[in-house]
Amino acid sequence: MSSGITITQFIIEEQRRIPGASGEFTLLLNDLVSATKVIANAVNKGALAGVLGAAGSSNVQGEDQKKLDVISNDVMIESTNWSGHLAAMASEEMDEILPIPAEYPKGKYLLLFDPLDGSSNIDVNISVGTIFSILKAPEGKSAATTEDFLQPGTQQVCAGYALYGPSTMLVITSGHGVNGFTLDRNVGEYYLTHPNMQVPDDTQEFAINASNARFWEAPVKRYVDECLAGKEGPRAKDFNMRWVASMVAEVHRILTRGGIFMYPRDTKDPSKAGKLRLMYEANPMSFIVEQAGGVCSTGRERIMTLPPSGLHQRVPVILGSKNEVDKVVQYHKDMD
Numbered sequence: 001m002s003s004g005i006t007i008t009q010f011i012i013e014e015q016r017r018i019p020g021a022s023g024e025f026t027l028l029l030n031d032l033v034s035a036t037k038v039i040a041n042a043v044n045k046g047a048l049a050g051v052l053g054a055a056g057s058s059n060v061q062g063e064d065q066k067k068l069d070v071i072s073n074d075v076m077i078e079s080t081n082w083s084g085h086l087a088a089m090a091s092e093e094m095d096e097i098l099p100i101p102a103e104y105p106k107g108k109y110l111l112l113f114d115p116l117d118g119s120s121n122i123d124v125n126i127s128v129g130t131i132f133s134i135l136k137a138p139e140g141k142s143a144a145t146t147e148d149f150l151q152p153g154t155q156q157v158c159a160g161y162a163l164y165g166p167s168t169m170l171v172i173t174s175g176h177g178v179n180g181f182t183l184d185r186n187v188g189e190y191y192l193t194h195p196n197m198q199v200p201d202d203t204q205e206f207a208i209n210a211s212n213a214r215f216w217e218a219p220v221k222r223y224v225d226e227c228l229a230g231k232e233g234p235r236a237k238d239f240n241m242r243w244v245a246s247m248v249a250e251v252h253r254i255l256t257r258g259g260i261f262m263y264p265r266d267t268k269d270p271s272k273a274g275k276l277r278l279m280y281e282a283n284p285m286s287f288i289v290e291q292a293g294g295v296c297s298t299g300r301e302r303i304m305t306l307p308p309s310g311l312h313q314r315v316p317v318i319l320g321s322k323n324e325v326d327k328v329v330q331y332h333k334d335m336d
């Protein structure tokens, strides 16, 4: 039987600590909580609900959309566009920002999301997730523009992810640490199960898609080679390796037991700075990981201070346990 602090109770208690808080943010978070429950349900039913497979369309990045990408995107929109807390939203699955429909009141927040991250995993029944980032809309404007969204990650009010794994979990930060909640499906409620999550400073586990090794830059090659050399190499210890191909699952593992995750800059497609998107993947995950004591870098700059140049901008991502990320950053300095 579930008992303890529900997510609703937790965010209302957080709100009470902020003098003058209107409750608008709490209500927006509640909408997002509801959206993740609906998506979790669709992911969980899988083939029984006919939601697996390709949607037959592609998104702005030229990637084929899965049925569940489209369903999750619709759920995120329909759960948040009517309640009056948002000025506009943006998604991995939509080319342009989505204004709030004229019939609904506008609010003071901007929402960015990747509705279903790791979607290559859907059809093989491996963990996927939803990532979101909340920014404040500039005051005194009648309609939000794309430029309003292009704020550095340090400006985020809140970031979170839902992980649809063996359990569904929601992990959030609003700048006062990181807390994890587990969904009790029978009750339909998230309970606080992972208070004050922390990324250990040290790790012996790394995550990188090694099939790209021939395209990596020298500092990343050096770091991975040294990990692979194990006890006999310069690091004088053995490393373990994981690659889930779902950033949400990788970050969750790192928040749980430490590790380093890398999707670095490579030369595979010189027109792309990396694979992952700054605004709705790298920034929210960086906010969470930094709030848990980890470090997030492109190898050369702190991710959250990058001035964004576009809604779907890609960035190199190196994040996780402090001492390992610092080492990779140092290798970039040494070898640039």
Ligand code: AHM
Pocket: 063, 092, 114, 116, 117, 118, 119, 120, 209, 245, 246, 247, 248, 263, 275, 276
């Ligand atoms: P997606 O948002 O289109 O699902 O892609 C992002 C995902 C990340 O979750 C994951 O880390 C990476 O892409 C996996 O890439 P690869 O296919 O190179 O393993």
Ligand code: MG
Pocket: 092, 114, 116, 117, 118, 281
């Ligand atoms: Mg994604």
